[in-house]
Amino acid sequence: MLVTKKAPAFQAKAFYQGQVKQVALEDFKGKWVVLCFYPGDFTFV
DSSP, X not given: OOTTSOOOOOEEEEEXXXXXEEEXXXXXXXXXXXXXXXXXXXXXX
């Protein structure tokens, strides 16, 4: 993905307001969203 390109629709668990919740990209339609991806986060690589 490149900056300014649309991300594919997805759902994921997120920690929000002290709880783990299921969120979807569609939940943020019409709002600014920054997506960060860490492919090797929490690994021993």
